[in-house]
Amino acid sequence: MAETDETRQAWSRRQLLIAGGGAAAAAVAGGGAGWALRRPAETAQPAAEPAAAPPRYRSRPDLNALPQVTVTTAAAGAASGYVFLTPASGKGLWGPLIVDDAGEPVWFRKVPDPATVAIDFKAQRYRGKPVLTWWEGTIGGTGGQGVGQGEFVIADQAYREITRVRAAGTEQADQHDFVITGDDTALFWVYDPVPRDLSALGGPADGVLHDGLIQEIDIATGRVVWQWRASDHVDLDESYAPLPQGESAKLPYDYFHANSVGVDADGDILVSARHTWACYKIARRSGEIRWRLGGKRSDFPLDERSTFSWQHDVRRRRDGAYSLFDNGAGVTKERDYSRGLVLRLDEAARTATFVREFVQEQRVSAPTQGSFRELSDGGSFAGWGQSPHFTEYAPDGTVRFGGHLPLDNQSYRAYRMDWEGLPTDQPALGVRVENGAVIVSASWNGATKVARWRARAGGQPGRDTLAAVAETARTGFETTLTVPGTPEYVVAEALDAAGNVLGTSSAVPVRI
Structure with a gap:
């Protein structure tokens, strides 16, 4: 049966993974990097059936298909806590996963079928208590770039669900980020398809734009506290993303592709937009953009070491610097390897100074996904997105811990976090x-x-x-x-x- 626009839009992240994201992306948008895993050729002959291995977990046979995590570096001085992952592949189990420093599972929960995945699993605080949060839903999009439709889960230390946070109105929450503020509100993105004349860019006059919408929701009531729309402040010509072409021309144009949101030290909002190669600081009250870092209209001149592209996860560090995950690759490849990047900004003088880059030992390139965060002792932790690795760095940049999921796997982000779990069920x-x-x-x-x-x-x-x-x-x-x-x-x-x-x-x- 021939594909239609509707079936192309309905591709979930799981389908992209199983079918091979790169090929799916090319079919949908004429190119671009997807959530990529390769499917074996249909003409390949099946391998001989291997001898049956003993069950991995006799006490929990339901977890025998859980992907194994391999620890490759475990030096003295690694940070406390566990590694938080959301494994994803064309086989095995899907869901939030905590592992220890030996790569052994600490906790796993399978997400519901069918076609539901978990994204951005981490520990936060809600109402003064530790909680776990993650996103559940399905992911599709154009150009192989993931656009989520789902909701966020908040669970307590006994792993009991406290509540689910949903977008206001008819929209569904996107997967890219979920931040619980000190006021017990939640910040997250919605990808809002809106009619837009795209003829000035070479697209259809009756086109559709995937607009980026931040919602801040009071978790207890679901009330919208604050909202911000990208197209009110960022012009379409700032994008590096190509328009959908050919039969896909009327699919939504994902010009912005927001992928992180957070609160800066002064209370303003920090966001990253992958498709404009830029990070933005947004005034919390007025919604005006205070500055752009990177992209076509950067307020800070960037030298070669400081220039980034297709990035994720911009954050403020405790010493006042800013960090982000520089993919360096996406629809195009601008750098041979991905990296964690730290820059120091003088907001008054509008200067940006390169501080340090953090590179994976094999200098991997991650065309999609990824995270880079500061740890409590000044070290840093990187999740390499489409590449299944994670790496912990000491404050001086040396690697003190690292490992990977199976090589056919990936995790949108990876975190190192403290957690104390107190389950109420039986061993x-x-x-x-x-x-x-x-x-x-x-x-x-x-x-x-x-x-x-x-x-x-x-x-x-x-x-x-x-x-x-x-x-x-x-x-x-x-x-x-x-x-x-x-x-x-x-x-x-x-x-x-x-x-x-x-x-x-x-x-x-x-x-x-």
């Missing part, structure tokens, strides 16, 4: 009999205080009738204990560092 238990002994596999998805595991066994399922028969240190997401003999029932107890019982699994019968 999970898997039991098997081998060589006259019972092998107990124990895990507790999301529990961050477990230091040891204890197995109890006996002839009756009640805790008072089950004797402690084995104990060992936690060894990762799943820990294995060996129980001698063949008791009728076993349970597993999760212990903290002081030996206190944090949680107990259900009693599981031993089947011989």
Whole structure:
């Protein structure tokens, strides 16, 4: 069946990943970099079926398809906390994922089917308490550039959903960013398709523009507190993105492609627009642009080291400098490698000074996605977007921690963050009999205080009738204990560092 404009618009990020983003982008918009993974050629012969591997997690077989994270660098002095990812590929499980410094899962939640993905998973604070936030929805767009339609999830330390934040009106929230402010409001983007005469740019007079709309929503009530529209302040000729061509000419023109929003130290708003190669500081009260950094109308002259393109994730650092993730590649390739970039601005004198760049050890190029953030000790953490790597840097720029998802994978952003998880469900238990002994596999998805595991066994399922028969240190997401003999029932107890019982699994019968 031939593709129509409607079917092209409906491509989700998952479909782009599975089908190969670059090819999909070319079909939709005549070129451009997409959320790219390659699909094997349809004529290729299937490989021989490999021998069945043992289950990865016997206590949680539902997580056996979870992508494995490989740690490649683990030097002394790495920052505290965990790595937050949203793995995405044409196979495996999709959802927010926390891993530890060994690459072992700490918590994972599968997002709902069908065609729903998770994006921008991080820890924030809401009503004075730690929470997890992420976006769920579907992603399509023109030119392979992801445009999201979905909503944001806020969950507490027990991983219970507190609320979902939705865009006001008929629009759906875009995936690129979600910031909870100190006033318990949420800042995020909406990609709003609006009619626009594009003939001055060589497009149709009855064209459609994908406008960038910031909404600030009171989380408790859903009320719009503040709103800002890109096309009221940024002209279309500032864009570097090509118009959709040919049969796709009437698809929305994504001239701005907003991909980050945040609050500057003075309360004004910082945003990044990938397709204008520019970052903007916006007056919170009036909505006027205080300055442009980068792009065709930069208020700050930039030398070769400071020039960036197709960027993401502009943020203010504690020392007053600004950082961003310079993709250096997108619809075009302007730099051989992507980088974290730090610049110091003199807003009065309108000068920008190059401070430092942070490069991945293999000098990877990420045509889409990516993040770069300051850590609490002055170090920095980069997620390499379309390239599945993440890297932590010391304040002097040396690499002190790093790793990657499987090479057919990607994560829109990657963060290093502190988190304490206190799940209210029970630990999970898997039991098997081998060589006259019972092998107990124990895990507790999301529990961050477990230091040891204890197995109890006996002839009756009640805790008072089950004797402690084995104990060992936690060894990762799943820990294995060996129980001698063949008791009728076993349970597993999760212990903290002081030996206190944090949680107990259900009693599981031993089947011989």
